[in-house]
Amino acid sequence: MAHPSTYQPRSGAEKWLDERLPVARLMHDQFMTFPTPRNLNYWWTFGGILTFILVAQIVTGVVLAMHYIPAEDRAFDSIEHIMRDVNWGWLLRYSHAVGASMFFLAAYIHTFRGLYYGSYKAPREVLWILGVLILLLMIATAFMGYSLPWGQMSFWAVTVITNLFSSLDAIVPGLGTTLVQWIWGGFAVGGPTLNRLYSLHYLFPFIIAGVVVLHIWALHVPGNNNPAGIEVKSPKETVPFHPYYSIKDGFALLMFLLLFGVFLFFAPNLLGHADNYIPANPLQTPPHIVPEWYFLPFYAILRAVPDKLLGVIALVSSIVVLFFVPWLDTSKVRSTSYRPVYRWFFWAFVVTCIALGYLGSQAPEGWYLFFGRVFTIYYFAFFLVVMPVVGKFERPRRLPGSITEAVLGHAEQPRSRKREAVA
Amino acid sequence: MASHETPLDPVLDDDEMSRRDVILIAAGGFTAIGTAAALWPLLDQMNPDASALSLATTDVDLAPIEVGQAVTVVWRGKPIFIRHRTPEEIEQANATPLDDLIDPLARNVNLPDDAPATDENRAAPEREPWLIMIGICTHLGCIPQGQAPGQYKGEYGGWFCPCHGSQYDTAGRVRIGPAPENMYIPPYAFTSDTKIRIG
Numbered sequence: 001m002a003h004p005s006t007y008q009p010r011s012g013a014e015k016w017l018d019e020r021l022p023v024a025r026l027m028h029d030q031f032m033t034f035p036t037p038r039n040l041n042y043w044w045t046f047g048g049i050l051t052f053i054l055v056a057q058i059v060t061g062v063v064l065a066m067h068y069i070p071a072e073d074r075a076f077d078s079i080e081h082i083m084r085d086v087n088w089g090w091l092l093r094y095s096h097a098v099g100a101s102m103f104f105l106a107a108y109i110h111t112f113r114g115l116y117y118g119s120y121k122a123p124r125e126v127l128w129i130l131g132v133l134i135l136l137l138m139i140a141t142a143f144m145g146y147s148l149p150w151g152q153m154s155f156w157a158v159t160v161i162t163n164l165f166s167s168l169d170a171i172v173p174g175l176g177t178t179l180v181q182w183i184w185g186g187f188a189v190g191g192p193t194l195n196r197l198y199s200l201h202y203l204f205p206f207i208i209a210g211v212v213v214l215h216i217w218a219l220h221v222p223g224n225n226n227p228a229g230i231e232v233k234s235p236k237e238t239v240p241f242h243p244y245y246s247i248k249d250g251f252a253l254l255m256f257l258l259l260f261g262v263f264l265f266f267a268p269n270l271l272g273h274a275d276n277y278i279p280a281n282p283l284q285t286p287p288h289i290v291p292e293w294y295f296l297p298f299y300a301i302l303r304a305v306p307d308k309l310l311g312v313i314a315l316v317s318s319i320v321v322l323f324f325v326p327w328l329d330t331s332k333v334r335s336t337s338y339r340p341v342y343r344w345f346f347w348a349f350v351v352t353c354i355a356l357g358y359l360g361s362q363a364p365e366g367w368y369l370f371f372g373r374v375f376t377i378y379y380f381a382f383f384l385v386v387m388p389v390v391g392k393f394e395r396p397r398r399l400p401g402s403i404t405e406a407v408l409g410h411a412e413q414p415r416s417r418k419r420e421a422v423a
Numbered sequence: 424m425a426s427h428e429t430p431l432d433p434v435l436d437d438d439e440m441s442r443r444d445v446i447l448i449a450a451g452g453f454t455a456i457g458t459a460a461a462l463w464p465l466l467d468q469m470n471p472d473a474s475a476l477s478l479a480t481t482d483v484d485l486a487p488i489e490v491g492q493a494v495t496v497v498w499r500g501k502p503i504f505i506r507h508r509t510p511e512e513i514e515q516a517n518a519t520p521l522d523d524l525i526d527p528l529a530r531n532v533n534l535p536d537d538a539p540a541t542d543e544n545r546a547a548p549e550r551e552p553w554l555i556m557i558g559i560c561t562h563l564g565c566i567p568q569g570q571a572p573g574q575y576k577g578e579y580g581g582w583f584c585p586c587h588g589s590q591y592d593t594a595g596r597v598r599i600g601p602a603p604e605n606m607y608i609p610p611y612a613f614t615s616d617t618k619i620r621i622g
Contacts, residue, residue: 156565160586163564170603182466186475188500196469283495283502285565287585303587308562308603364587 005029030220035238036245037226039407043117044224044245045252046110052253053103054212058205060096061145068148070198072191075150076279094268100142101271102260104294107135115325116346118334119225125326127218130211132322137208139295139319144201146292150194153273155280156289158197159189164302170309188282228406229334230399237403288363296360297353297379303364304376314376321383328383331391333399341394342386349382475499480622482614485553493570495558498621502566503609504558504582508593513551515580516542516594524605525597531608540605545594547613555619556595557609560584562602567591582606 007025009015018025067086069078082089111131114120120128143161147154162183168176185192223232232238239245263270271293275286291299301318305311321328336343352375359375362368400406481498483505488494493506508516521527521539528537529544538544547553560567562584568574569582569591577583577590579598584590589602596605611621 156586160563160565163562166564181471182469184471185469186471186500190475190500192472192475282500283497283566285567285585289565289586303601306601308601311601 003035006033032240032242034220034241035223035235036241037224037232037403038237038239039226039228039403040224040245041227042252043113045249046106046113048249049106049253049256050110051212053099053106054209057096057099057103060092060099061205063092064096065202070148070195072194075148075194079149094264097272098260098263098268100145101294103138107138111135112350116336117225117227118229120326121329121334123222124225127215128326129323130215130218134208134211134215136319137204137211141201141204141208144197147194147197148201149276150280151276152278152280152286153276155189155282156285157291158193160289162189164312167309167312225334226403227335227337228400228403230403233402290361293357297356300356300360300372301376301379304372318379325383328387329391330388331394333396338397338399339394340397342390345382345386345390352378480620482618482620484618486617490552495570498609502558503621504556504570506554508552508554512580512593513542516592519592525600526604530605532610533608540596542594545596545608554595555608555611557607559606560586560589560602561597561604561606562587562589
């Protein structure tokens with residue numbers, strides 16, 4: 001939220017710098033005194049958690065790159081070398097691998113938070129779009145990172161996913177094949193492919209960091225949404241970010257790190273696939289290929305469609321549709337807490353995403369395929385039918401008059417009346 | 424930071440065409456062409472390089488492969504399925520009406536693009552027991568099972584892809600999706616009675 005700067009340079013040096021590059025002023029105004037709605041709940045702490053994980057992933061990744069070798073015949077062994085020989089290598093690699101899962105867990109919670117509380121609605125559309133862009137970049141980065149151990153799952157995940165582009169052959173014959181060979185740098189997935197995936201895996205996190213800066217900028221123009229979904233009406237309805245939310249975010253981060261630690265120290269391979277400890281074999285496809293858990297819902301959508309090209313289109317659309325959410329939702333009310341009809345559809349959507357995740361891990365046959373199709377249809381119907389239609393016909397519950405009222409259950413009592421009561 | 428009082432260029436602000444417009448358009452055009460030219464090497468470097476292209480051919484001796492046996496060789500990093508088919512397998516492939524096929528084209532680069540997917544067009548020329556094809560499922564690039572003895576070959580006795588359940592018949596033609604096309608026949612020729620060169 002744009003607010004008058006309260007920064008006061010305290011020393012001559014600070015004043016000197018402030019007149020040349022007011023970076024201390026920026027930090028003070030945006031991260032210390034930034035007015036933040038006083039009713040934010042713990043679902044609002046995931047932005048801070050995500051920032052922490054991004055930094056942690058970059059730090060562990062840069063360190064791992066000092067030991068990893070992106071060559072077809074040495075990549076797998078260099079990972080084992082990190083695990084067994086490098087000082088603390090096991091910790092760094094498991095932190096990075098489990099960190100990817102935690103990154104997606106936090107990002108999905110953050111996204112569902114935005115969906116539930118209508119944080120994508122005006123004037124926060126650009127903020128939302130940048131968030132979806134970050135999600136897309138995360139998906140690409142995670143996919144490329146997963147290829148680097150060059151185990152069986154790495155190799156065949158790269159094969160299957162890059163082959164998605166060959167479906168373009170159905171539109172322009174030869175286009176898909178040309179594109180796929182350009183991605184591979186050969187006629188099959190091989191050494192050149194691994195090398196470029198490594199290069200881009202190193203680059204993308206910094207692009208993400210750049211978009212995150214824009215995301216925070218876009219957040220700080222209109223300010224935070226809040227659980228009531230109503231605008232801040234007076235400065236009394238806000239508190240400075242520090243210490244109120246720096247402490248709250250910090251506490252939530254510690255709780256989240258406990259969960260991270262449980263996986264990291266007690267089940268570091270639980271979220272991975274055992275087949276990735278078999279070196280890549282280009283002549284043998286594993287009997288059952290599954291992506292990492294965070295891609296399973298999208299994988300289920302891909303497999304729910306019997307046609308190759310249409311399956312790929314469905315897969316891409318399932319993420320691209322998020323870009324249009326600000327305009328698909330026609331309701332004037334932001335927070336789902338005040339939407340008695342929509343909330344049922346919303347929770348059905350959450351169940352759908354979890355169900356698709358389960359179905360994505362199962363073989364696509366029989367009832368699994370049937371339900372995969374049912375849930376895929378609901379996934380798209382939620383965005384394309386429920387959001388536009390329910391918003392038009394639903395009668396929302398009465399909104400609180402202010403954030404204060406939402407918190408206290410009544411408007412703030414004028415002081416004079418309190419005094420009278422005492423008297 | 425530009426001050427708000429910075430005067431606008433009087434000529435650029437002019438709506439009428441002028442000689443300066445010609446310079447602007449020409450400069451813009453050459454910048455675009457130059458950028459594209461500089462971009463091309465950055466993109467083209469990702470295409471298969473000379474060392475990948477040099478692995479263009481693979482020679483295979485078919486003599487040791489008995490009837491009913493199958494072997495897999497590597498050509499350009501891809502598995503090539505070679506199956507010495509039994510008379511029953513050939514008969515089964517020939518008995519299939521073309522109308523039953525998901526993909527009616529032979530997908531044989533040694534023949535015209537529109538050649539129909541008859542068994543004759545799929546098999547080696549004048550040596551129908553031999554089926555030589557790229558062993559990659561045309562759905563998403565997995566390697567179908569059915570080469571090794573004891574592997575499940577699908578309902579049509581050919582190959583079965585474990586990834587998404589596509590099934591191929593004894594001529595390598597897709598019979599159950601989601602694969603959209605028959606497995607491809609690589610370019611190859613017989614260099615002697617029992618030897619082939621792929622590529």
